[in-house]
Amino acid sequence: MAFLPHQVRGVLLDLDDTLYDYPPCNDAGNRAAWELLVARTGRSAEAVQEAFVRGREETHREFHGTAEEHSRLRYITKCLVHLKHLDEGGALAHEAHELFWKHFMEAMRPRDGVMEFLKVLRARGVKIAIVSDLSTDIQVRKLAALGIQELIDILVTSEDAGREKPDPAPFLMALKRLSMTPEEVIMVGEDYAKDILGAEGVHITPIYFRNGRNADPLLGTLEVCSFKELQNMVCGE
Ligand SMILES: [Mg+2]
Secondary structure (H helix, E strand, C coil): CCCCCCCCCEEEECCCCCCECHHHHHHHHHHHHHHHHHHHHCCCHHHHHHHHHHHHHHHHHHCCCCHHHHCHHHHHHHHHHHCCCCCHHHHHHHHHHHHHHHHHHHCCCECCCHHHHHHHHHHCCCEEEEEECCCHHHHHHHHHHHCCHHHCCEEEEHHHHCCCCCCHHHHHHHHHHHCCCHHHEEEEECCHHHHHHHHHHCCCEEEEECCCCCCCCCCCCEEECCHHHHHHHHHCC
């Protein structure tokens, strides 16, 4: 039997590491960016990686809770500062940043069952919202890379909302844009602190997506291990 079939008018979905497998994409992006930085700065791979990690950690600290904390351009710019490489006009940082996302997005594939789930929801008139941290331009490009742009009704990012999940802001923005109440939607995501607690904070029923790397089953939280399972839960067989 479907889960609340008559009440679910909208499905809120996390993007990163829920609709696709994130680590291989991030690794592909990092490898490409680091290779370019090694070639252009003449520094060792170890020195570049160490400076990149320092830049990333500083960015996380300085911009915690906002979309900017994920900015690869900031990681790379800070990386070059740590390497004491004079990047005239920021050209190398920009080039490495573009290369990062090019390789990241080329590695992206929707998880099994994602396309079908989205198509079934649309066929039933259920609205689909992506509620995701990070900047809007990057997330729009990711939806295109996954080939799901036309299946998504609205995209809400932490850049749009001003704060990251689990802050209520992105969830409330999605509800407002859908003209729906918390009782009419569900939220699906793989990050317990952001997606599950965030949804619960605004009284939206969360479904925990287990991607094989996240924590053990959570007592009292609905959970699925695949999009097929999710489709059965939301739409019935
Ligand atoms: Mg996620």
